[in-house]
Amino acid sequence: MRILVVGGSGLIGAHVVDVLRERGHAATTVARTAHPGIDHLLDLQAASVDDLRPLLAGHDGVVYATRSEEQRPLPKPIHPVFRRDMVEPVVRLFDAARQEGLTRGVIMGSYYTYFERLHPQWRLADRHTYVRCRVEQAREGRAAAGPDLPVAVLELPFVFGRAGDRLPNWAGPLDRWARSRTPLVVPGGGSAGASARSVAEIAVDALERASGDDIPVADENLTWEDMISRIAEAVGRRRRVRRLPPGAVRAALRLGGALQSLGGKESGVNPSHAADLFLTELFVEPTTGRSVDPALRETFADPAPPA
Template sequence: MRILVVGGSGLIGAHVVDVLRERGHAATTVARTARPGVDHLIDVGSASVDELRSLVAGHDGVVYATRTDEQRPLRKPIYPTFRRDNVEPVVNLFTAGRLEGLTRGVVMGSYYTYFDRLRPQWRLAARHTYIRCRVERAREGRAAAGPDLPVAVLELPFVFGRAGDRLPNWSGPLDRWARSRTPLAVPAGGTAAASARSVAEVAVDALEQARGEDIPVADENLTWNDMIARIAEAVGRRRRVARLPAGAVKASLRLGGALQALSRKESGVNPAHLADLLLAELFIEPTTGRSLDPALRETFADTATP
């Protein structure tokens, strides 16, 4: 296969490229900024369908592996911005792919869409603009692709790992917190987690099999306590992690939501309802059963203080 990897210089995209080439496939990389190994520089978010057609021409499939900062507050209303950044580029890309006769595609998504299906009573898409746009991106991207271009959506949790100097966008604050003298305290609940390498292997499997369904991905399910304790151990600061009372978590985040509303800003994940997610066990079954320890060490240990 010859596969175009959009976001090929990012953490997950770089691993996808590695796995493709290890299995004997050809990979073409696309990114917005120049880096070693990037074949094409283009902002897919602003590219037209015709520009994207020339980019995907001659490929068998495409992987969309760009990332979004769902927590950054923006001026209200944020839905048009999130839709422009999250939905429209995927619709245009798969429209171009259909017109050029591509036969397979993968989109890196969020495990929030998995829980939106699994727990409709949580009303995740209604409460969180980011999740709404993830749902729309999967639905409308597939509609644009048509029946001859199956698109697998990988529903991803926290992803650990490293690709050169590329790390998870959330790892910096946790790294600094784990190394600091600030007490470690977390709420009840937890999250699924996966390594970037595992995600890449699932993505390439989906391409090889031309799968077109939603694929939740997890190596392990971790309580927040376990996750933070393992990060602290990885940076060489092993210590006890305390439990935050649920009431304090809810009050703090509701206050944050109120202050954000007063400033006429919103974020993709609404802080007024974020406590419900933090206190839940956002676990995926089944898991791969692979240990996250190697990816944890890649993410945190290399910069450990001597």
């Protein structure tokens, strides 16, 4: 196969490229900014279908692996902004891929769509703009692709690992917290986790099978207490992690949501409803059974000393 990887300079995209090449496939990389190994520079948000078609020509498949920032507060209303950043580029990409006759695709999505399917009573898409746009991204991207271009959506949890200097976007704050003298206190829930390498292998499996499935991904399910304990150990600051009372979590997040609203802003995950997520064990079954510890240690390795 010959696969175009959009977001090929990112953590997950770089691992997808590695796995494709290890299995004897050809990979072409596209990114917004220049990095070693990137074949084409393109801002997907500004690219038209006509811009995309020449890049896709001659490929068998395409992987959408750019990341989204759901927590940054933005002026209301944020849904048009999130659609412009997350949904519309995917629609144009897969419209162009269909016109060029590609036969397989992968979207790197979010495990929130898995829980939206599994627990519709939680009303995640109604309460959180980020989740709503992830649902729209999958639905509208597949509609643009049409029946002859199956698109698998990988529903991703916390993804650990490193690709050169590329890390998960949440790694920096957690690293600084774990290295500090600030007490480690967490809610009572938890999350699934996976390594970037596992995600890449599952993505390439989906491409090889020309899968059009929703694929929830998890190597391990971790309570927040377990996750933060492992991060603290990885940075050499092993210590006790305490659990916050649920009432305190709810009160703090509702206050944050009220302050955001007073300031005329919103974030993709609504703080007023976020306690329902953080206090829940957002676990995915089945898991691969692989340990996330090697990728977690890689994520939180000591910084290289200055040259």
